[in-house]
Amino acid sequence: MKHGKKYVEAASKIDKATLYDTADAIKLVKESAVAKFDETVECHIRTGCDGRHxxxxxxxAVVLPHGTGKSVRVLVFAKGDKAxxxxxxxxxxxxxEELIPKIQNENWFEFDVVVATPDMMGVVGRLGRVLGPKGLMxxxxxxxxxxxxxxxVSDIKAGKIEYRLDKSxxxxxxxxxxxxxxxxxxxxxxxxxDAINKVKPSTLKGQYMKSVVLTSTMGPGVKLNVSKFSN
Incomplete structure (x- = not known):
């Protein structure tokens, strides 16, 4: 993949062999976010876990104190007072119930997060095949x-994010x-x-956080020194 001049310039400031402190990494990520839109800053944590177990x-999930900067559209499955x-x-x-065919047949996905009351999970369960792969269940x-x-709903609007292991x-x-x-x-x-450290599996042997990388949507990744914050 060929990168543009701005990307190459930004990437040249980052030493791939260096493990940066958080403050330095954030500074570099901000400096290398040179796209014409407000890029998202992402965190990628490679763990020593085996998700097959x-x-x-x-x-x-955790509520970020300053939110994500993204306005999140919430769909709630509820009835009566809860609705x-x-x-x-x-x-x-x-x-x-009436939303099922809209999602299943009309491919309606104009929402980012789905919330449901426990009594509605029977209904929502029928959407498992479409919501599951999109991480919306x-x-x-x-x-x-x-x-x-x-x-x-308030937490999600305030900047709550979900975290989970992917297949890797x-x-x-x-x-x-x-x-x-x-x-x-x-x-x-x-x-x-802090939230990830709190949920460290007790059965895990070996290193928990193997690598942590910060990056912006279009920018290069910056590796962090994990020894500073993994317990």
Missing amino acids: ADQQIRG DEATAAGAEFVGG PNPKAGTVTMDVTKA NIIHVPIGKASFSEDQLAENFQTLI
Whole structure:
């Protein structure tokens, strides 16, 4: 893949052999975000876990103190009072059974996160095949299957992100935008790292965080010194 002049210039400032401290890494990522749009700053954590073992699967959610900089559209499956609560909390879409054909047949996906009350999971379960592959299936561990729809919607709107291992045992999450200040990105990053450290599987032998890379949407990756923040 051929990179543009700006990318090459930005990449030249980053030493691939160096493991940077958080502050330096964030500074470099911000400097190398030279696209014409406000790039997302992403964190990629390669773990020593083996997701094939149930006790080493990592999944959860954390509210970033400064949000992600992205406005998130929320769909809530609920009925009665809970549906009213979801609407009042700011959910863009609220409904039940009637949304199934819209999603299944009309390929309607104008939402970023799905929340459901436990009594609606029977209905939502029928969408497993379409929501699952897109990572949109509500999950109790991520706080998206809950009776407290007000908190769920408020947290998501405030900047809650989900993290989980992919097939290569890597966690990929956004931690903000390139327009954020260095302090905001550092606080978001630290909040994420603390959350990941808390869910370290007790059965894991060997190193937990093998590598951590920060990058912007179009920019080069910057490797961090994991010994500073993995426990």
